[in-house]
Amino acid sequence: xxxxxxxxxxxxxxxxxxxxxxxxxxxxxxxxxxxxxxxxxxxxxxxxxxxxxxxxxxxxxxxxxxxxxxxxxxxxxxxxxxxxxxxxxxxxxxxxxxxxxxxxxxxxxxxxxxxxxxxxxxxxxxxxxxxxxxxxxxxxxxxxxxxxxxxxxxxxxxxxxxxxxxxxxxxxxxxxxxxxxxxxxxxxxxxxxxxxxxxxxxxxxxxxxxxxxxxxxxxxxxxxxxxxxxxxxxxxxxxxxxxxxxxxxxxxxxxx
Numbered sequence: 460x461x462x463x464x465x466x467x468x469x470x471x472x473x474x475x476x477x478x479x480x481x482x483x484x485x486x487x488x489x490x491x492x493x494x495x496x497x498x499x500x501x502x503x504x505x506x507x508x509x510x511x512x513x514x515x516x517x518x519x520x521x522x523x524x525x526x527x528x529x530x531x532x533x534x535x536x537x538x539x540x541x542x543x544x545x546x547x548x549x550x551x552x553x554x555x556x557x558x559x560x561x562x563x564x565x566x567x568x569x570x571x572x573x574x575x576x577x578x579x580x581x582x583x584x585x586x587x588x589x590x591x592x593x594x595x596x597x598x599x600x601x602x603x604x605x606x607x608x609x610x611x612x613x614x615x616x617x618x619x620x621x622x623x624x625x626x627x628x629x630x631x632x633x634x635x636x637x638x639x640x641x642x643x644x645x646x647x648x649x650x651x652x653x654x655x656x657x658x659x660x661x662x663x664x665x666x667x668x669x670x671x672x673x674x675x676x677x678x679x680x681x682x683x684x685x686x687x688x689x690x691x692x693x694x695x696x697x698x699x700x701x702x703x704x705x706x707x708x709x710x711x712x713x714x715x
Contacts, residue, residue, distance in 0.1 A: 461561050461596035464568040465575045465582060467603015470671035471505055473512040475604045481513045483601050487568040490519055491556050493526040493549075501700070505672065506570050522560045524552050538631075546580050550587045558594050573605040577627070578647055606670050606706045607645050614665040614679050618708070619643050642711040652693065654709060658686045661712045668696055668705035682709070 464483045469475030476484075492506055503523075510519070527548035533541035553569075561567045571579050585598055607627060611618055619625035626641045630649025637657065638644055646653065654664060662682045666689050669675050676696060678689050697703045 461557065461563060461594070462566045463557070463585065463596050463598035464566065464601060465585070465598060466568055466570055466601045467574045467605075468506070468509055468570045468572065469604040470573055470606045470609040471669065472609075472671035473509045475609070475671060476509065476513060477601070477603070480601045480603065483568065483599075484510065484514050485518070486566055487514075487519055488565040489561050489567040490521050491553070491560075491567055491569050492521060492523045493552070494523050495526045509570070520560075522556055524556060527552065546584055547587065549580065550584045550591075553584055554588045554591065554593060557588070557596060561596075571603065573607075573609075574603045575600050576602065577605050577607065578629075604671075606647070606667075606704070609670045610645075610665065610667045610706050611708060613667060613670065613675070613677055614708075616665060616708075618645065637709075637711075642713075644709045645706065646709065647706050649705070649707075652690060654682060654707060655686055655690070657709065658682050663710045663712065664689070664707055665710070666705065666707040668693065668703055669700075670704075670706065674700065 464487055466480050466483050468480065490506075490510065492503055494500075494503055527545060529545035530541040557567060569581050571581050573579070575581055582600065588594065589596075607618070620643065623643060624641055625643040625645065626638050627645045627647065628638065630646055630651055630653040633644065633646050633649070633653045634651070634656065654666075660682070663680065664682045664685055665679045666685070667675065667677050674696070676692055678685055678692065693703060693705065
């Protein structure tokens with residue numbers, strides 16, 4: 460039976476791979492990589508750099524395909540259906556690659572940024588493929604260092620404070636309001652810099668972009684004092700690279 464590894468490869472630094480991840484890389488015959496276009500070609504190169512660092516040359520094959528476009532204009536009630544359509548389109552591509560490029564006795568792998576369990580679609584897509592019944596395979600999951608873990612490590616802080624919860628959410632959810640009963644909030648997938656809504660509150664921010672890569676940018680401090688600085692850095696970086704991936708922790712200061 461075909462076998463698939465879903466390998467968490469960290470936030471971009473080849474040194475962030477675990478020994479378990481390296482072992483999985485070295486047992487893989489075929490790596491499947493989706494190309495997101497010219498503007499994000501360095502994401503493909505980062506994966507190649509990871510393979511060059513950890514796997515002997517000539518020990519594997521790379522198979523690529525173009526990532527389907529997602530309707531990013533869909534909002535409100537249309538958001539979830541748009542994401543569902545995109546995931547199904549991806550499932551069709553993954554299924555074709557597995558059927559056409561992976562032999563019955565071979566092992567394939569998908570290299571997932573950060574950790575496969577945190578805001579990633581690969582596991583759900585593989586289950587959708589299996590439910591379709593067109594191809595059978597087994598798969599395992601290798602956890603990775605998420606951008607959340609890398610962010611707080613680079614800022615030399617923790618995710619939560621003693622006896623207090625921490626919540627991980629999206630920019631879309633944060634726009635609806637600061638979570639009740641939580642003073643430490645990690646925000647991912649925020650294309651609209653939603654932290655600006657809270658610049659008048661007593662909150663510190665720990666922000667990072669391209670974490671774990673040579674382009675890494677870090678800013679921390681009171682939100683009221685850093686908001687405009689982060690906006691400028693983010694705009695400059697996006698203009699320079701054509702894309703940006705950032706994550707941040709908002710930390711409300713103790714009252715009184």
